[in-house]
Amino acid sequence: MARPKDDDKRNAIMAAATRVIVTRGLSAPTAMIAQEAGVANGSLFTYFETKADLFNQLYLELKAGMASAALEGLPARAELREQLSHVWSKWMVWAVSHPEKRRALAQLAVSDEITPVSRAAAHKTMAGIGELLERIRANGPLRNAPMGFVVAIMNALADATMDFMVQDPTNADRHCRVGFDALWRVLS
Amino acid sequence: MARPKDDDKRNAIMAAATRVIVTRGLSAPTAMIAQEAGVANGSLFTYFETKADLFNQLYLELKAGMASAALEGLPARAELREQLSHVWSKWMVWAVSHPEKRRALAQLAVSDEITPVSRAAAHKTMAGIGELLERIRANGPLRNAPMGFVVAIMNALADATMDFMVQDPTNADRHCRVGFDALWRVLS
Amino acid sequence: MARPKDDDKRNAIMAAATRVIVTRGLSAPTAMIAQEAGVANGSLFTYFETKADLFNQLYLELKAGMASAALEGLPARAELREQLSHVWSKWMVWAVSHPEKRRALAQLAVSDEITPVSRAAAHKTMAGIGELLERIRANGPLRNAPMGFVVAIMNALADATMDFMVQDPTNADRHCRVGFDALWRVLS
Amino acid sequence: MARPKDDDKRNAIMAAATRVIVTRGLSAPTAMIAQEAGVANGSLFTYFETKADLFNQLYLELKAGMASAALEGLPARAELREQLSHVWSKWMVWAVSHPEKRRALAQLAVSDEITPVSRAAAHKTMAGIGELLERIRANGPLRNAPMGFVVAIMNALADATMDFMVQDPTNADRHCRVGFDALWRVLS
DNA sequence: CATGAATGAGCGTTCATTCAT
DNA sequence: GATGAATGAACGCTCATTCAT
Structure with missing residues (x-):
């Protein structure tokens, strides 16, 4: 799965992470990043192995x-x-x-x-x-x-x-x- | 005052915090800082109100x-x-x-x-x-x-x-x- | 919804809380309630926001x-x-x-x-x-x-x-x- | 030490406990009761064995x-x-x-x-x-x-x-x- | 006997990650 | 693949009790 299909979702997570890091620092919960990206909690981990x-x-x-x-x-x-x-x-x-x-x-x-x-x-x-x-x-x-x-x-x-x-x-x-x-x- | 607050201990905690922050970043656990300082867990909080x-x-x-x-x-x-x-x-x-x-x-x-x-x-x-x-x-x-x-x-x-x-x-x-x-x- | 919130589990936690409160009073540890309910520590908090x-x-x-x-x-x-x-x-x-x-x-x-x-x-x-x-x-x-x-x-x-x-x-x-x-x- | 000398202090602790229990319930810290009584932390335990x-x-x-x-x-x-x-x-x-x-x-x-x-x-x-x-x-x-x-x-x-x-x-x-x-x- | 610093078990809660659906 | 409930280790902090001074 060299790169999951849905690049939009990947980008949404990246953008969400950027925003959330600004407000919450590096301890921003992955769950919050996922939510901000409009994606489920666990889906983040199909796009990125770890935080x-x-x-x-x-x-x-x-x-x-x-x-x-x-x-x-x-x-x-x-x-x-x-x-x-x-x-x-x-x-x-x-x-x-x-x-x-x-x-x-x-x-x-x-x-x-x-x-x-x-x-x-x-x-x-x-x-x-x-x-x-x-x-x-x-x-x-x-x-x-x-x-x-x-x-x-x-x-x-x-x-x-x-x-x-x-x-x-x-x-x-x-x-x-x-x-x-x-x-x-x-x-x- | 019985057993006055010990400046050595305060300094030990400061020094320990310095060391632990280097290795673990800002999420350095207070417990680890205390241990590194040779002090009990809770003692850290008699010298500093919060992390x-x-x-x-x-x-x-x-x-x-x-x-x-x-x-x-x-x-x-x-x-x-x-x-x-x-x-x-x-x-x-x-x-x-x-x-x-x-x-x-x-x-x-x-x-x-x-x-x-x-x-x-x-x-x-x-x-x-x-x-x-x-x-x-x-x-x-x-x-x-x-x-x-x-x-x-x-x-x-x-x-x-x-x-x-x-x-x-x-x-x-x-x-x-x-x-x-x-x-x-x-x-x- | 994957694995929907389980009413049985909610009830188990309620029942467990009842029992633990009887033996330990209002300081009944959430961890003990969870254990008594046969549920993980943190799961209690997916059913109830706080104690x-x-x-x-x-x-x-x-x-x-x-x-x-x-x-x-x-x-x-x-x-x-x-x-x-x-x-x-x-x-x-x-x-x-x-x-x-x-x-x-x-x-x-x-x-x-x-x-x-x-x-x-x-x-x-x-x-x-x-x-x-x-x-x-x-x-x-x-x-x-x-x-x-x-x-x-x-x-x-x-x-x-x-x-x-x-x-x-x-x-x-x-x-x-x-x-x-x-x-x-x-x-x- | 059937009863420590200073009955005043004992009474002060009792009265303090009454007041503190009202505001903080039974989980009122002994330290707070002692303070309210104008007595040191540890002195409480010379008048009462335990909380x-x-x-x-x-x-x-x-x-x-x-x-x-x-x-x-x-x-x-x-x-x-x-x-x-x-x-x-x-x-x-x-x-x-x-x-x-x-x-x-x-x-x-x-x-x-x-x-x-x-x-x-x-x-x-x-x-x-x-x-x-x-x-x-x-x-x-x-x-x-x-x-x-x-x-x-x-x-x-x-x-x-x-x-x-x-x-x-x-x-x-x-x-x-x-x-x-x-x-x-x-x-x- | 008074003091208050020291102790460390214990608590409520969070969160990265897994996995059943 | 997507979902979100489940998990449990980890954390900051509190507090009854002890004990050096």
């Missing part, structure tokens, strides 16, 4: 969605700064448009139910951004730092920026720019 | 410990860069020397059992660093950003740096310096 | 059972004395035949978990007896007393009588008659 | 107090009806003046922690009333009923009457009289 399995898949899917949003429409021929700026903007827009997904993701990222395998897979999902970053830092002050460190710094700055954009939406655009400028100063 | 109370106090204590480690021996007359560098080093040393505390803190920070009051108190604990930061950014590119944003960026960079220092201890010193340089570029 | 809920429902059911036993086969055209005598006899027979139910009921009646709503509903259950009483006392010495008082007196006499019938079963019939005669003297 | 012991002694004391209130100033030479009426009035006055004691007593009476021995001793306390009753019923319709039954009936009527006097204090006097008349009709 941890659901969480891992959700984590991966959210990360992938985020990455693909960030990379959408990347102007591959533009200058590097321009490209990164584009990614940054898309990324921030995603965060602001999907606050629930971001919050669920934050919770999941910190969970110890998420396996190293899932984390690695999620990481891969951002490979596109990684490559761009690689080219940018090549001549900058971080040229000798491990790539993972550079990515971590970018993620950290992105997270801080998102928090402020969500927290103070009136000045979201400014915060977005300030965040990007800070990142650029770090990298080049 | 949430324990977690809030632990959160505050860990944050305060971290802040005071960072600020210890601050060369108040040195140049600002020198001062921040000192804080940064001490901070990183604390993180590397107390990986369990840092991990527990990360979990606690994300818990919704931690009250706004505790968060505010914990924040105050870092006031010294905040002031330093304030003076540093006054003439830099972030002079118009909200202070909270600046702090968030610093925390984000610090966390990323710590992760790499812990992950790759051989080059800890280098990572520490790279992180600091990045921070400095962001601020000035 | 208090179980107790309220049990209270109501026992009272209703008692009332319907008392009113069964009421000779509605007979003289009032005859009717009351009939109710009294049936009532006493119920008490003697179901000593556990009576004891559980006594405990429940005194519990502060039983809500006013349940008490009111239980009261309604005895409305038939109330009406009869109403007609009887209309021309008697209690014609000006509040109806509630009259009912309370009847209940009090009934309880005393039941106690003696149970305590001294050999003379149960005589006690039953003595009790009734006392009641009749009070009322008319 | 059950406290409850038994309290039960006995309350019953004795009630009985002695009822018998106080008994006009031993008056007519029997007059004597009973006097007892009845005093009894009702006691109930109305000490609602907490009465309520605690009601709870205790139903508890299965109260031993048969305590119940017997409490019963003896009412011997004075019993003798009066004995003489009254000697020529009445209950002349052949067991004495215990007669006492039970009286208690039952008394309880019902008290409930109404407390519930509807405006007409307390009338309810008192109605109750007595009912009793008299039962007895003679």
